[in-house]
Amino acid sequence: MLNNQKIIEQLTLAEKAALTTGQSTWQTYAVADKIPAIFMADGPHGLRKQTGATDHLGLNASEPATCFPTAATLANSWDENLIGQVGAALGNEARALDVQVVLGPGLNIKRNPRCGRDFEYYSEDPYLAGKMGAAMIRGIQSTGTFASPKHFAANNQEYRRMASNSLIDERTLRELYLTNFEIAVKEGKPRVLMSAYNEINGIYAHENKYLLEDILRKEWGFKGFVVSDWGGDNDHVAAVQNGGNLAMPTLGANGPLEIIQAVKSGELAEETLNQRVDELLTQILQSTAGKNTQQQVDWSHQHQVAHKAAAESIVLLKNKAATLPLADTTKVALIGDFAKQPRYQGAGSSLVNAQQVENMVATAVDQPITFIGYEQGYQRNGIVDHELSAAAVALANKSDVAVICAGLDEISESEGLDRTDLKLPDNQVELINTLAQTSTPIIVVLSAGSVIEMPWLDKVAAVVHGYLGGEAGASAMWDVLIGKQNPSGKLAETHPLTYEDVPFGKEYPTTQRDVYYKEGPFVGYRYYTTAEKPVRFPFGFGLSYTTFAYSDLHVASSGVTAMVKNTGEREGNEVVQLYIGKSDSQLIRPRRELKGFTKVHLAPGEAKQINIRFDDKAFRYFDVTSNSWQVEAGTYDILIGASVDDIRLRGTIVEAGQNVAPALNLVHYRKADLSQVTLADFSALYGQTLPAVKTEIGQQLAINSTIAEMRYAKNWLARQVYRYLKHALAKSEATGKPDLNLLFIYNMPFRAIAKMTNGQVSLDMVNAILRMVNGHFWSGLTRLINHYFKNRKQNKVWQKEMS
Ligand code: BGC
Numbered sequence: 001m002l003n004n005q006k007i008i009e010q011l012t013l014a015e016k017a018a019l020t021t022g023q024s025t026w027q028t029y030a031v032a033d034k035i036p037a038i039f040m041a042d043g044p045h046g047l048r049k050q051t052g053a054t055d056h057l058g059l060n061a062s063e064p065a066t067c068f069p070t071a072a073t074l075a076n077s078w079d080e081n082l083i084g085q086v087g088a089a090l091g092n093e094a095r096a097l098d099v100q101v102v103l104g105p106g107l108n109i110k111r112n113p114r115c116g117r118d119f120e121y122y123s124e125d126p127y128l129a130g131k132m133g134a135a136m137i138r139g140i141q142s143t144g145t146f147a148s149p150k151h152f153a154a155n156n157q158e159y160r161r162m163a164s165n166s167l168i169d170e171r172t173l174r175e176l177y178l179t180n181f182e183i184a185v186k187e188g189k190p191r192v193l194m195s196a197y198n199e200i201n202g203i204y205a206h207e208n209k210y211l212l213e214d215i216l217r218k219e220w221g222f223k224g225f226v227v228s229d230w231g232g233d234n235d236h237v238a239a240v241q242n243g244g245n246l247a248m249p250t251l252g253a254n255g256p257l258e259i260i261q262a263v264k265s266g267e268l269a270e271e272t273l274n275q276r277v278d279e280l281l282t283q284i285l286q287s288t289a290g291k292n293t294q295q296q297v298d299w300s301h302q303h304q305v306a307h308k309a310a311a312e313s314i315v316l317l318k319n320k321a322a323t324l325p326l327a328d329t330t331k332v333a334l335i336g337d338f339a340k341q342p343r344y345q346g347a348g349s350s351l352v353n354a355q356q357v358e359n360m361v362a363t364a365v366d367q368p369i370t371f372i373g374y375e376q377g378y379q380r381n382g383i384v385d386h387e388l389s390a391a392a393v394a395l396a397n398k399s400d401v402a403v404i405c406a407g408l409d410e411i412s413e414s415e416g417l418d419r420t421d422l423k424l425p426d427n428q429v430e431l432i433n434t435l436a437q438t439s440t441p442i443i444v445v446l447s448a449g450s451v452i453e454m455p456w457l458d459k460v461a462a463v464v465h466g467y468l469g470g471e472a473g474a475s476a477m478w479d480v481l482i483g484k485q486n487p488s489g490k491l492a493e494t495h496p497l498t499y500e501d502v503p504f505g506k507e508y509p510t511t512q513r514d515v516y517y518k519e520g521p522f523v524g525y526r527y528y529t530t531a532e533k534p535v536r537f538p539f540g541f542g543l544s545y546t547t548f549a550y551s552d553l554h555v556a557s558s559g560v561t562a563m564v565k566n567t568g569e570r571e572g573n574e575v576v577q578l579y580i581g582k583s584d585s586q587l588i589r590p591r592r593e594l595k596g597f598t599k600v601h602l603a604p605g606e607a608k609q610i611n612i613r614f615d616d617k618a619f620r621y622f623d624v625t626s627n628s629w630q631v632e633a634g635t636y637d638i639l640i641g642a643s644v645d646d647i648r649l650r651g652t653i654v655e656a657g658q659n660v661a662p663a664l665n666l667v668h669y670r671k672a673d674l675s676q677v678t679l680a681d682f683s684a685l686y687g688q689t690l691p692a693v694k695t696e697i698g699q700q701l702a703i704n705s706t707i708a709e710m711r712y713a714k715n716w717l718a719r720q721v722y723r724y725l726k727h728a729l730a731k732s733e734a735t736g737k738p739d740l741n742l743l744f745i746y747n748m749p750f751r752a753i754a755k756m757t758n759g760q761v762s763l764d765m766v767n768a769i770l771r772m773v774n775g776h777f778w779s780g781l782t783r784l785i786n787h788y789f790k791n792r793k794q795n796k797v798w799q800k801e802m803s
Contacts, residue, residue, distance in 0.1 A: 002278040004285070007034055013270070016277050017259035018802060020240050022250040025054035025230075025758070028284065029802070035281065036288045040148070040192075040227070040248070041097075044104030044120055044136075045070045045345065045470065046090070046352030049097050056230035056249070056756075057416070057740040058351030063097060066090075066302040066471065067345050067354035069310045071106055071132070072449050073467035075122035075492035076542070077313040078575040079599055080135035087139020087147070089305040094145040096295040100287040101146045101192050101227075104350075105136040107180045108196075110450070110493050111156040111523050112508045114419040119346040119449020119468055123492040124524030125539065126176055127594045127617065130183025132492075137188030146287050149184050150194035151229055152205060152216070153177050154517075158418045159509035162231065163706045163749040165199040168517040169685045171588075173200070174622035176521055182220055183617075191224040191283045195244060197232045202691075204234040212243025225280040230349075231748070231756040234704070237262040241272060245280045252759010253798030254791075303356055303472055310469035310476035312573075315489035316462075316543040323441050323461040325483025325545060326401065328368040333395045334360055335377040335435070336405035336428075336445075343407050343447040344473045348415020348740060358474035360405055360445075367478050372399050380409050381736040382425040389431050396440045401461070403481065404432060407447035411736050416743040418509045422453045422499045432456045445477060451495045454536055465491075483545060488573035488599070490542035490643065494525050497536045503527050503674045514691050518682045522672045525644045526590035530672035540594075540643035546572040546604065550648035555638050559596070559613035562640050562649055566602035575599050578612045579639040579647070580619065585632060586660040587621060588669045588685075592639055619655050624687070631657030700774050703766060704749040714775035762791040 002008055008016070015031050023029040023037060026049075030037035042048040047065040048058060068074075068086050077083065094102050106120040107129050115121075122129040133149055140147040154166040154177040168177060184190065193216065196205040205211060206228040216222045225245035233239055233247030236255045247255055262268035316324070326332065339360040345352060364371040377392040379385050396402035406428045413419055423429070435442050436459035443462040446452060447469070457463065464487070466477050479485035499505050503519040510516070522530060525539035546568030553562045564574055578596035582589060596612040616629075623630040633656055640649040666684060668676040683690050699712045710722040725746055732739035748756075750770055754763045764787040771780030 002274060004278050004281040007281060008274050008277055010034065011277070013260055013263060014256065014801060016273055017256035017263075019277050019280060020236070020246060020259055020273070021255040022246065022248045025056070025249040026050065028246065035284060038100040038284050038287055039098060040101040040103055041094070041099045042103045043350040044106050045350060046354070047093055047097060047099060047102070048349070048352055049099055056349050057744060058348050059740060062353045064353050064355050065093060065097070066299070066306055067352040067357070068306045069313055069470040069473065070119045070346055070350070070449060070468040071122045072119045072492070073313045073469055074309060075128060075132050076315050076467060076489035077309070078128070078490055078492070078597055079312060080131060082309055082312055083132055083135040084139035084142070085305055086309050087136040088142050089302050091140040091143030091145035092295070093297050093302060094140075095143055096297045099145065101148050102140050103148050103150065103194060105133050105147065105149055106151070107133045107149050107184055108151060108155050109177055109180060109523060111517070112502060112505065113422055113451035113493065113496070114499070114508055115156055116158040116414050116417040116419060117346075117348070118493075119413055120350055120415070124494065125492070125594050126179035127183065128492055128597070129180040130187070133180065133184035134188035137184060137190045141189070141191065144287075146191035146224075146283065147188070148192035148194050148227060149181065149188070149190050151196035152181055152193055153196055153211060154200050155196035155198050155205075157509035157515065158416050159511065160513065160706060160747050161416070162197040162747060162752060163513060163704055164510065165202060165514045166517060167201060167514055167686060167690065169520060169687060170624045171622045172517060172521045176523060178215065179617065185216065185220045185222050191287070192227055193222065193224060194227050194229055195232060197229045204232075206232050206244040206247070207235055207238040207242045209242035217243065223282070225283050231752045233755055234751060237268055240276050241268055245276045247755075249756070250758050251755065253795045254754065254759055254762050256798070257794065299355055306470045307472035307476050310466070310473045311479050311485045313467065313469070313489045314476060314480045314485075314487050315465045315467075315491055316480070316487040317465055317537055317541075318457065318460070318463040319543055320461045323401065323443060324464070324481060326369055326481055330369050331372050331398070331400040332364070332369045333372055333399035333402045333440075334364060334374045334405065335392045335395065335402055335431075337376050337378060337380045338405035338407050338447050339374060339403075340376070341380070342474060343409065343468065344470055345468050346414060346449050347410055347738065350415070354471040357471045360474045360477065363475045363478055366475070367482055369482065377404065378425075378427045378431050382409070382427055384427045384430065389434055392431060393434060393438060396435050396438050399440055401441045401443055402435055402438070403443045403445055404435060405445045405447065406432065408449070408452070409736065411733065411738050413449050414738045414740065416740050416747070417738050422451050424452055429456060432460065436460060443481070447473070451493060453498055454495070457536070483570075486545045486570050486572040487542065488544060488575065490540050490575045491537055492539070494528055494535050494539045495537040496528070497534060501528070501533055501535070516682055516690065518677060519674055520588065520669055520685055521590055522674060526593065527672055527674065529644055530591040531674065535645075538643045538645035540575070540577050540641065541646070542575070542643075544572045544574070546570045548574045548602070548642070550576070550640060550642075553638075553640055553649035553651050555651040555653050557653070559611065560638060560640065560651070561609055561611050563607050564600055564602065564610055565607035566604055569604050571601070571603045573599055573601050574642070576610050576612070577641050577643070579641060579644060581637040581639065582632065582634065583637060584634065586662045587632060588664065588666060589621070590672070592637070592644065594644070619657070623658070631655055632660045633657040701750070701770055703751045703763070703770065706747055706749055708746045710773060713773045715773050715777055717777070718773040759795050762787055762794075765791060
């Protein structure tokens with residue numbers, strides 16, 4: 001019996017088919033007198049509700065909204081309560097704007113620090129990402145708005161993001177790329193979940209039965225509906241068959257007609273369609289039940305939440321000779337373009353039309369310091385400007401300290417674009433080096449959504465990483481600089497010494513379809529700690545203006561307790577981290593993994609007992625032979641640390657479980673000696689034959705080849721189109737602002753021409769285009785014209801039927 005049996009019985013086949021796709025860019029279909037439409041809007045750190053022209057890349061205008069710190073920033077707080085408050089504020093704003101589903105949070109694992117979208121994701125660690133995501137979901141949903149964690153799963157590079165196949169060995173998939181979603185789903189209970197653009201081990205996420213049915217629904221008990229990423233629906237019938245409920249944006253008549261046809265031919269059982277509609281309807285009806293569009297937004301409250309979230313997420317990375325906090329009346333020079341034009345959020349679908357953006361210069365006057373002036377210091381577009389730099393030096397020479405606001409500009413990190421390196425722009429580095437030659441202590445304030453190489457670190461007195469702090473990031477940064485806020489943020493990702501240390505960094509992003517996840521489980525600190533590679537700042541690292549002492553570890557079967565004491569002069573928060581490892585493990589296993597954490601607030605001299613319980617994730621590993629979670633029997637290291645590399649207390653515990661015989665004798669993997677790992681090793685870890693790579697001229701392009709693959713096309717004109725695109729992209733990069741539209745087109749598969757044009761282009765038309773590209777120009781063109789008229793007619797008939 002379906003939950004909405006009665007309503008579903010009254011729906012026609014066409015109405016049910018329509019419900020599996022959107023009616024517009026953001027809304028689902030409404031059925032008169034029976035089913036209302038719901039409105040979905042990005043995103044993870046603030047609403048992007050578009051009422052005029054629509055797009056999925058943040059290009060057209062959206063309603064003003066509060067811009068909270070991005071996920072990469074919030075994760076540094078390690079504070080579930082705080083993130084819950086941000087979620088609630090976001091959920092309330094959504095209600096006031098009549099948005100039923102917020103398209104976030106983004107949970108993907110930061111597999112590589114160059115992923116252009118890392119700013120939108122929480123962590124390289126699935127436990128932390130899962131906990132932060134669950135807190136955000138609970139916060140959003142406490143208001144009656146629904147959350148839609150994304151992108152499920154293993155969507156870890158922007159290059160070819162709609163046309164890549166993540167090949168991951170089963171154990172790594174479960175332990176790394178799914179555990180984050182598992183925690184978020186089980187503990188946050190989201191009503192919606194967004195599938196990813198990519199394939200996972202050869203099957204598109206939105207039609208992946210293993211992920212959507214076997215794991216998400218059956219194992220984890222997910223009760224909501226699965227929405228595709230925008231344009232991520234591949235084979236619409238296969239999606240409905242395998243667990244995908246809703247393809248967005250609208251497919252016009254095309255998607256629904258495919259469903260009708262499939263039901264009529266018996267390819268798709270009507271019960272399966274009913275089931276998908278039922279899962280969707282339960283949520284649609286509940287989300288619209290208590291609709292209250294009258295609610296007013298208290299913008300000043302929202303701004304305060306954004307401020308608090310930013311302040312508690314700032315990470316103090318260096319503080320030589322207690323340069324910070326700044327004493328009252330210190331003469332402070334502010335240097336750097338970012339001080340006046342802050343970089344406070346990322347680009348792409350998450351772009352918020354922020355209500356009230358602060359900057360460091362404007363908020364300087366409210367501080368108890370003596371503000372002696374501002375100099376731009378460098379040009380944002382990377383061009384070296386000696387005059388700006390000379391003026392900055394002159395100002396620094398007049399001050400007690402110089403605060404340089406540096407970071408990544410808009411072109412460096414964005415949805416649709418992976419970073420080319422981990423460096424600050426050269427002209428900023430040059431300015432830091434020049435200013436460091438003055439006798440004035442230099443404080444570097446960073447704005448960036450992720451990791452930065454810091455070869456200049458030894459030359460400066462202090463470094464504070466604000467990540468992307470949202471609209472209130474500037475006043476939050478001042479709070480830390482003047483000591484009103486004792487910094488307690490801890491890094492949710494490793495900052496390596498250089499990008500060369502990142503495993504298989506040269507192969508990222510993978511340019512062909514098949515992405516081999518060759519590093520296996522050794523992502524982020526799992527690699528650096530196991531391979532004993534030094535890093536610039538370890539996972540979990542962050543300084544405070546006070547100090548903490550750890551003692552009295554007690555390990556019991558239920559968890560650990562320990563004492564933490566504030567041994568300094570200021571009150572402060574400490575994030576205490578639990579890592580577990582098994583040094584004699586028979587498995588390929590990282591040296592230690594995060595399995596719990598807690599944040600404790602302590603007055604000067606105060607000591608408190610902390611308590612971290614072992615949960616079902618503490619000792620488990622995924623056994624691929626029995627296809628189940630198991631515990632390896634034996635002794636485990638229980639480590640309590642202030643970061644993954646700063647272990648303060650050590651204990652052990654013996655766990656009952658399976659005696660594991662090493663199934664794979666892959667020595668290089670076992671030692672995380674990844675530079676020695678061969679393709680044959682990866683193939684053995686993967687457990688299947690790896691697909692071969694084809695890229696020669698004259699290749700037949702198919703529906704899921706990317707537009708950029710036209711460089712191999714048989715047809716001359718198609719190769720010219722590729723060249724034009726490439727040229728236009730290079731031109732747009734030179735302007736310093738990424739052209740997200742061009743990037744999207746370049747990386748998208750041909751199929752997306754049909755999936756992203758609101759039904760204006762049918763799959764038959766795309767196949768005709770492909771025929772032209774593949775060397776049958778004239779017959780392809782004839783088909784294209786025929787299908788164009790057919791599609792136009794079909795859409796007209798469909799619109800009439802549905803109105
Ligand atoms: C992004 C999603 C986003 C959607 C709608 C896609 O391009 O990948 O994260 O929610 O657009 O804007």
